[in-house]
Amino acid sequence: xxxxxxxxxxxxxxxxxxxxxxxxxxxxxxxxxxxxxxxxxxxxxxxxxxxxxxxxxxxxxxxxxxxxxxxxxxxxxxxxxxxxxxxxxxxxxxxxxxxxxxxxxxxxxxxxxxxxxxxxxxxxxxxxxxxxxxxxxxxxxxxxxxxxxxxxxxxxxxxxxxxxxxxxxxxxxxxxxxxxxxxxxxxxxxxxxxxxxxxxxxxxxxxxxxxxxxxxxxxxxxxxxxxxxxxxxxxxxxxxxxxxxxxxxxxxxxxxxxxxxxxxxxxxxxxxxxxxxxxxxxxxxxxxxxxxxxxxxxxxxxxxxxxxxxxxxxxxxxxxxxxxxxxxxxxxxxxxxxxxxxxxxxxxxxxxxxxxxxxxxxxxxxxxxxxxxxxxxxxxxxxxxxxxxxxxxxxxxxxxxxxxxxxxxxxxxxxxxxxxxxxxxxxxxxxxxxxxxxxxxxxxxxxxxxxxxxxxxxxxxxxxxxxxxxxxxxxxxxxxxxxxxxxxxxxxxxxxxxxxxxxxxxxxxxxxxxxxxxxxxxxxxxxxxxxxxxxxxxxxxxxxxxxxxxxxx
Amino acid sequence: xxxxxxxxxxxxxxxxxxxxxxxxxxxxxxxxxxxxxxxxxxxxxxxxxxxxxxxxxxxxxxxxxxxxxxxxxxxxxxxxxxxxxxxxxxxxxxxxxxxxxxxxxxxxxxxxxxxxxxxxxxxxxxxxxxxxxxxxxxxxxxxxxxxxxxxxxxxxxxxxxxxxxxxxxxxxxxxxxxxxxxxxxxxxxxxxxxxxxxxxxxxxxxxxxxxxxxxxxxxxxxxxxxxxxxxxxxxxxxxxxxxxxxxxxxxxxxxxxxxxxxxxxxxxxxxxxxxxxxxxxxxxxxxxxxxxxx
Numbered sequence: 001x002x003x004x005x006x007x008x009x010x011x012x013x014x015x016x017x018x019x020x021x022x023x024x025x026x027x028x029x030x031x032x033x034x035x036x037x038x039x040x041x042x043x044x045x046x047x048x049x050x051x052x053x054x055x056x057x058x059x060x061x062x063x064x065x066x067x068x069x070x071x072x073x074x075x076x077x078x079x080x081x082x083x084x085x086x087x088x089x090x091x092x093x094x095x096x097x098x099x100x101x102x103x104x105x106x107x108x109x110x111x112x113x114x115x116x117x118x119x120x121x122x123x124x125x126x127x128x129x130x131x132x133x134x135x136x137x138x139x140x141x142x143x144x145x146x147x148x149x150x151x152x153x154x155x156x157x158x159x160x161x162x163x164x165x166x167x168x169x170x171x172x173x174x175x176x177x178x179x180x181x182x183x184x185x186x187x188x189x190x191x192x193x194x195x196x197x198x199x200x201x202x203x204x205x206x207x208x209x210x211x212x213x214x215x216x217x218x219x220x221x222x223x224x225x226x227x228x229x230x231x232x233x234x235x236x237x238x239x240x241x242x243x244x245x246x247x248x249x250x251x252x253x254x255x256x257x258x259x260x261x262x263x264x265x266x267x268x269x270x271x272x273x274x275x276x277x278x279x280x281x282x283x284x285x286x287x288x289x290x291x292x293x294x295x296x297x298x299x300x301x302x303x304x305x306x307x308x309x310x311x312x313x314x315x316x317x318x319x320x321x322x323x324x325x326x327x328x329x330x331x332x333x334x335x336x337x338x339x340x341x342x343x344x345x346x347x348x349x350x351x352x353x354x355x356x357x358x359x360x361x362x363x364x365x366x367x368x369x370x371x372x373x374x375x376x377x378x379x380x381x382x383x384x385x386x387x388x389x390x391x392x393x394x395x396x397x398x399x400x401x402x403x404x405x406x407x408x409x410x411x412x413x414x415x416x417x418x419x420x421x422x423x424x425x426x427x428x429x430x431x432x433x434x435x436x437x438x439x440x441x442x443x444x445x446x447x448x449x450x451x452x453x454x455x456x457x458x459x460x461x462x463x464x465x466x467x468x469x470x471x472x473x474x475x476x477x478x479x480x481x482x483x484x485x486x487x488x489x490x491x492x493x494x495x496x497x498x499x500x501x502x503x504x505x506x507x508x509x510x511x512x513x514x515x516x517x518x519x520x521x522x523x524x525x526x527x528x529x530x531x532x533x534x535x536x537x538x539x540x541x542x543x544x545x546x547x548x549x550x551x552x553x
Numbered sequence: 554x555x556x557x558x559x560x561x562x563x564x565x566x567x568x569x570x571x572x573x574x575x576x577x578x579x580x581x582x583x584x585x586x587x588x589x590x591x592x593x594x595x596x597x598x599x600x601x602x603x604x605x606x607x608x609x610x611x612x613x614x615x616x617x618x619x620x621x622x623x624x625x626x627x628x629x630x631x632x633x634x635x636x637x638x639x640x641x642x643x644x645x646x647x648x649x650x651x652x653x654x655x656x657x658x659x660x661x662x663x664x665x666x667x668x669x670x671x672x673x674x675x676x677x678x679x680x681x682x683x684x685x686x687x688x689x690x691x692x693x694x695x696x697x698x699x700x701x702x703x704x705x706x707x708x709x710x711x712x713x714x715x716x717x718x719x720x721x722x723x724x725x726x727x728x729x730x731x732x733x734x735x736x737x738x739x740x741x742x743x744x745x746x747x748x749x750x751x752x753x754x755x756x757x758x759x760x761x762x763x764x765x766x767x768x769x770x771x772x773x774x775x776x777x778x779x780x781x782x783x784x785x786x787x788x789x790x791x792x793x794x795x796x797x798x799x800x801x802x803x804x805x806x807x808x809x810x811x812x813x814x815x816x817x818x819x820x821x822x823x824x825x826x827x828x829x830x831x832x833x834x835x836x837x838x839x840x841x842x843x844x845x846x847x
Contacts, residue, residue, distance in 0.1 A: 344738050344742070384736050394736075402744065
């Protein structure tokens, strides 16, 4: 693994944050949101701010931009110095002048950060209008120039496009162009690649690095992904509960973390080395899918569009107690497959066999008795539980449907909560009283309550912090051993797939391009797409959990 | 924060994640509106007990008299006591307003739930609703009264039917977005039956907007009833309603404007208060408002 090793000792600083304290407005007794945060960014340096959700990463960046939500958060102490001026003391007008000229920011969601009804060229031009006076011709020339610099293809066409006509990666490039057109000294990137696919992420990261090189911009990069940190950081600051617990050059931090919290954080990063292969059980197949196809759109009276093949010719099967992973980027059809198997959408063609029964063509009513054999856990734990229902009521919904009596179901619900590691008095509480990880445990318990043969986990750990992610993966593994369920694990994250899957199916454009054991797919990928996916995984040569290079066996 | 978890839990059930913003306080307007409405409703309910005279008793000697000790607001062309008639008139107006709101919300809720959840039913139901929306309520009322004779029920039907499509559209839009929620899909996967999902998972989402819509329907129904009575297409003239009283007073408007003024004042106050309360409910229950405050 090649880390950035450039020394910044004799380079002039760009921004210095000293003892920044941010509190909830009008509440001096609550613990501060940021507690004496200090950091320094020098010319051309990339400083990574890592931490789990709620650690104060984004609040730090918003304070620097002067964008703290009014009336909710206030900076009560410390200094933010840029060019010997304290940004905290600047008035709104002076601060507006600073933005884009001296500091600019790119956000996580390029779709919501761009105005959907203005052409992207005009949106970039707007930055120039606000801060400079340029004749129209020169303005357009500068916009096209910066669009070329961020490597957008066919810039004249994209100049006239609306955000929805561009891909996620292109939109993020537009955001970067907007941020850099006035050559600011500092670029703040708040999780800029989290919403992107790995291959796109890789391109955006190298683009930021390249522009940083040519313009000498300092970058404050906020992320939760240790892989990204290993790829791009010069210096890393680890945040926890509003405090910076440790900061060091990237290689030092990854090799010799000093703080217990940093060690924990690194140890919970799943490794790309596949799990030890498990013995095939003799119990036989519980779910088999053959020739599955789903076509969207097509015929209407007035509309004649090319139908979209979300999935075609998908075949696989899972045996009892085994885990099959479906890996692919967004739009590869992996979720469509999951939803077809659950019959949340009706497959266009193909067979799905569950409990020795073909279910792909059953009517909704005929299907209901077979629902219990296959259950699903969704990605977003905040939306997958009815906010108006107590945990207990959610847990017994399924069992009541298959005729369990209420007392028995409630008793079982309490047992299930213990099984997934929650207190059994949680039955009387509401989802909003729990954290994301706890809610995901409840969602798993709800699925397990039906005693299914197959559990479909649709990106079930993607919305969780790494440490919580590791716990939920452990839970799934433990449940599998206790109950012998088969798991169909859908994910975009190869690391997670490596940790939990026996077999991996790689999907692209609705087709399976590779299907093999997890060890073979990761160590010896056959299809070019699989290879591209593995190569794009950030920090893949580093074994985070053991603080050293990955040992190739 | 929550001293007693029970009521908080009930609010949670009714409004879901959209709780009333913390620190939200009603201004003077809504409080005055609530008091005014309370007084009007109280007077209407207690009318038979508190009116000084029989609202229907005619007295040929006392025609078109001004305010006096016996008749505080004077008398009309038949010598009937205006105060008693205005108080009694509120009974029918409020009954029709409330009735139209409750009936149209009930029917609209049922149709809207089905329409939002089942695609095939949706296509058919929404076309029917579109055609219902094209019927002007006053024309429908005249037709119904012509068919069935003037009665409270024809008037209420005429007001309710054109309101139903509006409720259906509202409920349908809420259901359309709520059915995409993973917890609804999880319920499908758990094998819950469609009626159960509709009623237990989706219906509670519609309650907050329906409460707001209901107040507007109530206000507009009271107004429509008054218009119909004024036009002579409403409730039969023997029963005093605000519209009837004004219609009869119209002839003597130049001679004695108070015959129109008092029922008109009651009508305006009543509608103003209901609308004000509706706006307040909307502010309280609107999730966007909460976000703005955060």
